[in-house]
Amino acid sequence: MRYFITLFLTALAFLTLSLSASAQTPTPEQLFEDAKARIEAGEIDNVLEDFVSACAQSYAEACNYVGLIYSASEDSDDFKTAFSFFDMGCNLGGASACEGKGNLLFDxxxxxxxxxxxxxxxxxxxxxxxAEGCFYLGSMEYNAQGGPKNLSSALISFNKSCTLSHTQGCESAAYMQRNGEGGAIDFIKAANNYQKACDQNLAGACNVRGIMHERGEGGNVDYVKARAFYQKACDGNNGFACDNLGDLYNDGKGVAKDMVAGNIAYAKGCELNIAASCYQVGYSAHYGREQAVDYAQAIEAYTKACDAGNARGCNNLGVLHADGKGFPKNDPKAFELYQKACELNNAIACRNIGDFLRDGRVGEKDVTQAHTYYMKGCAGDDATACYQTGYAYHYGRGIDIDYAKAHTDYTTACEKDYASGCNNLGVLYASGLGRDRNDGIAKSFYEKACSLKSGVACRNLGDFAVNGRAGAADLRSAHNFYKQSCDLSDGAGCNSLGFSQFKGRGGSIEPVAGRASYKKSCDLNFAQGCSNLGLVHYNGEGGPKDDVTARALFKKACDGNYNDGCRNYGVALREGIGGTADEAGAVVALTKGCNLGAQAACQMLSK
Structure with a gap:
């Protein structure tokens, strides 16, 4: 049809209309068909006058053609002429002319x-x-244009346009059937109509057909079929389908997990301005997900995602600023991006703001305000944020202590498999805070947390085993728990493991291993571990005697506020162990040890 229109736009100025007829005038249908045939052959001379002549003889389709020719112009007078011919054709019963008339009235x-x-x-x-008339009618009925909103009639109109092979009519009917508009939800009919539209290469319909297979709407979940539909839609430049396809490759659904293919799909989705895909492109570049780390690419993709309102893109762009990756480290800019993401209800960003305020990274520390953001993060189902609110209630950080609320928020975190939340629930039960003391329940939470790789919880299980809480004392089990704890880099656990190794609780005395465990504890900045490591260096246990190193380790322990570390450091200074004697320094160290609760240090001050 557009071919006809283009030809006539060029020829209109040169055509002279004539409605004269002779005795040999052909029938209006012959005039119309002959004119159409000449157009198809590239001959346009006198074609319009034949269409006009056929229209004048009450041939409706000819009137429609004349209307189409004039409506292709941008001249207002031509639109008026077009309307008159559409109106004439419509009055003669021409459905296409009625559709053309409706278009001009609507526009x-x-x-x-x-x-x-x-x-x-x-x-x-x-x-x-x-078909188009039915589709436009359905649209007006759906949108309450030119009359009341009537969803049931709109569905009938869309269905009829679909039956008449109108692709968008099929898609619109399917949308209504899938969402229960104009009738009950009917996934089967929706699937059939989306299929018809997809078969006509309507990419959006193919994408929704994929979604239905992925969700099992109208049948069983079928990721393989979903992937095929997403691929077809993505090939048809539907960005949402490219994003969905990337997700299937990312999750390994319907295909082996393949982030190379996933990254390709996300890249196309991002090119098609799908913000979620841009975030994924940024994530892959940021963390090297099946590609080389490329902070410049990550910045570009996250920025595009963030500018389009993708909260995760804003948050992760903030992370790059906070970590100084691809940018000079810039906490204020990171904070600004976290705020934008938090306002977009990204729970992780809200928690990140809480961390910044708690740690004073954008000014003075403000643990009270930090708690407000942790609460918002927790409300958004971020387990870490829930742990932080629980911790604040537990220890009174910026707010009043409330063990009941601590229990609630720790429970939320634990249910989301956040190990520290489970561990601290165990602490509440072990201590009888906000609940009756119950070592059995405490142990169960420590066990869950330990299985979730909490070194602190594994150490707590070791302490329970040593002290016979929630069961008989079992030093061998305690030793094993301390080893797990140390392997998970818990400094206190390494210290306990070292003690256990020196005592032979794992089956035999292991001084070399014990010395190594104390060293790891000290390297993890656990002050008691440094003090114990100092003692084994002083005594030559598990390795050579080394007074100089022992003195330095006692100092580190004292600097870390371990009371006996200060006592040992004071002794070393007073007696000149590992260096020159320093009575004034010894008094300072012993005084600190005394103030920290080391009675032996207090007694030494009185001598």
Whole structure:
């Protein structure tokens, strides 16, 4: 049809209309078909006058063609002429002409805009089995244009346009059936109509067909079929489908997990301006997910995602600023991006703001305000944020102590498999805080936390085993728990393991291993571990005697506020162990040890 229109736009100025006829005038249908044939052959001379002549003889389709020719112009007078021919054809029963009339009435071209009259014209067109007329009618009924909103009638109109092979009509009917608009939800009919639209290469319909397979709407979940539909839609430049395809590759659904293919799909989705895909492109570049780490690419993709309102893109762009990756380290800029992401309800960003305020990374520390953001993060289902609110209630950080609320928030974190939340629930039960003391329940939470790789919880299990809480004392089990704890880099656990190794609780005395465990504890900045490591260096246990190193380790322990570390350091200074004697320094160290609760240090001060 557009081919016809283009030809006539060029020729209109040169054509002279004539309605004269002779005795040999052919029938209007012959005039119309002959004119169409000449157009197809590239001959346009006198074609318009034949269409006009056929229209004048009450041949409706000819009137429609004349209307199409004139409506292709941008001249207002031509639109008026077009309307007159569409109106004539519609009055003669031409469904296509009624659709053309409705279009001009709806757009207000060549005639005053009149939605009510347009809807009436589309009704006539649809009754005459004009597919586009049915589609436009359904749209007006759906959107309450030119009359009341009528979803049931809209669904009928869309279905009829689909039956008449109108692709968008099939998609619109499917949308309504899938969402229960104009009738009950009917996934089967929706699937059939989306399939018809997809078969006509409507990419959006293919994407939704994939979603239905992925969700099991109208049948069983079928990731393989979902992937095939997403691939077809993505090939048709539907960005949402590319993003969905990337997710399947990312999750290994319907195909082996393949982030190379996933990254390709996300890259195309991002090119098609899908913010979620841009975030994924940024994530892969940021963390080297099946590609080389590329902070410049991550910045570009996260920025595009963030600018489009993708909260995760804003948050992760903030992470790059906070970590100084791809940018000079810039906490204020990171904070600004976290705020934007938090306002977009990204729970992790809200928690990140809490961390910044708690740690004073953008000014003075403000643990009270930090708690407010942790609460928002927890409300958004971020387990770490829930742990932080629980911790604040547990220890009174910025707010009043409330063990009941601590229990609630730790429980939320633990249910999301956040190990520290489970461990601290165990602490509440072990201590009888906010609940009756119950070592059995405490142990169960420590066990869950330990299985989730909490070194602190594994150490707590070791302490329970040593002290016979929630069961008989079992030093061998305690030793094993301390080893797990140390392997998970818990400094206190390494210290306990070292003690256990020196005592032979694992089966035999292991001084070399014990010395190594104390060293790891000290390297993890556990002050008691440094003090114990100092003692084994002083005594030459598990390795050579080394007074100089022992003195340095006692100092580190004292600097870490371990009371006996200060006592040992004071002794070393007073007696000149590992260096020159320093009585004044010894008094300072012993005084600190005394103030920290080391009674032996207090007694030494009195001598």
């Amino acid at each position: 207000g071209k060549g005639v005053e805009k009149n939605d009510t009259a347009a809807r009436a014209a589309y009704i006539t067109a649809c009754n005459g089995n004009n």
